Amino acid sequence: MSDAALPPLTIVEIQSRVAAELSRIGSVIDELGARFAEAGEELALVGGPVRDAMIGRLQNDLDFTTSARPDVTERLVAGWADAVWDMGRDFGTIGCRKGPWQVEITTYRSETYDPSSRKPDVDFGDTLEGDLGRRDFSVNSMAVRVPGRDFVDPFGGIVDLAERVLRTPGAPEDSFSDDPLRMMRAARFAAQLGFSVAPEVVEAMTAMAGRIEIISAERVRDELVKLVCAPYPRLGLTLLVETGLATYVLPELPALALERDEHHRHKDVYEHTLTVLEQSIDLEHRLGGGPDFVSRFAALMHDVGKPRTRRFEDGGIVTFHHHDVVGAKITRKRMKALRFSNHDIDAVARLVELHLRFHGYGSGEWTDSAVRRYVRDAGDQLERLHILTRADCTTRNQRKADRLRRTYDSLEERIARLSEEEELAAIRPDLDGNRIMEVLGIGPGREVGQAYAFLLELRMDEGPKSREEAEAALREWWAARS
Template sequence: MSEASAPHAADRRELTAAQRNAVAELLRVSPVADELGRRFVRAGHELHLVGGSVRDALLGRLGDDLDFCTDAHPDETLEIIKGWAEAIWETGREFGTIGAQRDGLRLEITTFRAESYDQVSRNPVVVYGTSLDEDLKRRDFTINAMAVSLPDHRFTDPHGGLDDLSAKVIRTPSTPAESFGDDPLRMLRAARFAAQLRFAVHPDVHLAMTEMAADLDRITAERVRDEFTKLLCGADPITGLRLLVDTGLAERFMPELTGLKLEIDEHAQHKDVYEHTLTVVENAISYEEEGCDFILRMAALLHDVGKPATKAVGSDGRVSFHHHEVVGARLTKARMKAMRYPKEVTAKVTALVALHLRFYGYGRGEWTDSAVRRYVADAGDLLPRLHKLTRSDCTTRNRRKAAQLAADYDALEDRIARIAAEEDLARVRPDLDGNAIMELLGVPPGPVVGRAWKHLKEQRLEHGPLDRDAAEAELLRWARAEGLIE
């Protein structure tokens, strides 16, 4: 690989041997990049590997998605890759991006941009640029403003991205105020990169995020949601979450998180609810088996959001938050709806928040087998996540108390396993189906069948499985009591 050079001597950045090898390895395993570069050069255009692809190569995180920029306009790009790409898509055409696939790699080729915002609109106004330098200057952060030209492998870094990558710092190519004024979502993206890469934001960036937090209101809920999801699924979401709260960004789209800082947990008065929540998120991550479990992480983050609204101080001075799980579930559903999360995702997170306190009290010996069945039935396919969330919620520093809670939950899981071995707890249903109910009562489909089905399910939960004769006798008893039969 040839030595890097930028348009000006002052902009030149020397690659370490390891970094040179990383970029060389990317290009070695991706001959497609050089092939594509030669096609653009033959057509009289430039092509540069750019942005996250270069950053990730330098970090040794090679992927199958490659980003390029070029002076060619979309129509010209299409002409160059026609007959070479195995698949082409134009969904990003309005933003100057043409997508393609070749040898299992996904390629995005974007025309140089001098993108700008009108300070009111929620979407960018795309203006094509004329040079690589102009394109790199408009990028969000210096670590994403580096390029490798193709096919000659020149490395361009006019804004010190390589230095910032080595220092693990997030900084903007232009002033933070200018960059965030163009696209306020970049403030949230800074927190996301801090979470994903375990980097720190530069003090100037932190200050601008704080002073300009209200500008995030210009961004659509969907764009905020997508960035926040990536943040929460980062390698270190706690760093990102702290940034959101400390800069005031969380207040713009998830004020419930900021509100937790004002409350004290009655179970662990050595820390406030906010710190407790961050610990629960960390604990939940430790229970993940592979990859990010967003539903579990989001439930851990929001499990106590009902506490501020339910706070009460007793005559003995103790703080309580009675029924905060009920209020928290309602707040969770409203917040995730406002952030435009899919209904099924929202329903699962909300259910976990509603159920997260159900376990407490089990250790006092009050649970019957019926209570265990209801716990399993109410959790449904969320039971494995509920196990993890409940265990994560134990953050007490009292070793004796922590050991007792863990032992109690071990006992509950053992009890669930024992009952499950005797009954089909995964599918707790009435002992008679709808057809049997209609035949026995002589009724057509309708509300009566639904009521009878619900009653038999309650009996199933309360007493366990009934044989056919007992189930029919119970149905007839209920029907007589309801005045449906004599």
């Protein structure tokens, strides 16, 4: 896949798409707009839904802004909506559902950050134009008043959208000072929309990168996940690295841009990593779903142990011994700092630690025992490990690439055969704990665990055994141990 910026749109294309989208959602926006107008309040479709309508991205999540205060909004949607919720009341937002439509209505507002605060101060505003002016980018600062469907674009968002460029409504320094997370959102929108970022915005991000430190790890994490799962992640990641933001939110990524040795005897690890990410995305169809964060983030982190393990040996040879193990530890530490769930941390770290295991396979020298251990160690991440291992081949030597692909095909075929014969995914000893105690005549304790571990290793080495064979092996082990 390519992360090149997409070609410009024409105003005619944009107008046509907006007309079609307003027609599609007309029953909702006209009914809701009429209710607010009858109450003497203003209501406008705003932000992402307007932008997405212009680029042909249909959605059922509709965002509105209004002159009404939250209590008034709640009263006006009561009886119209199928369900209403107010978890965002403190930020001026009332949410509701109407048939298939998810609706959020937020009072005109402005929010700013104290220089040392992680949370915004929220003040309600009085005008639509004022509300639009405090938004992050001009392409998100357009609105459609309802029910009249008047288009409002005080900051030239439609031109920026046609040119596929991200600009701020006012000075980017002011915007990023008010909410530093907008710098991360610039990278995220570039990755999601395939847009370029205006030079003055890049300059402000570079100058103010350190201000991202006042933002909570959870909010940074959420933006990073959206960026990595976007259609064009290379655009966003490159922007994070070039502006210095990555130094604060994901320092392992720019660290991959190692100083090249004079003989150029190792690849550019940073560029290699981005290529592996793209190639893993091309293989995501194997998982049967949409964008897969665990698979993508493992690709992004798989070589983060290289800077710490690089050594120059005699003859100009460059080595990265144990960078898989070191990288897994680095990955755990970074993901914990970003407040990821233990499940995601374990999954990504396991993939990073195992990504080199296949290279011991040679041309098929592994025994069935080694194949079983490969499957056992991968556990429920086996399919993602297949993807990462295949994506990690970025050689330009077509003969070598074909050989690696055929060899991995062979490994997968052996895994499939053994899985069919032995149920590898649920591999366990041939005797359970209760039977172990019966055979050995012992009660619960450490010895049962040791016997279980012995039988599991036996199962790995020699495959499944009959009950009688397993019991005989267990008695022999116990006698030798005694």
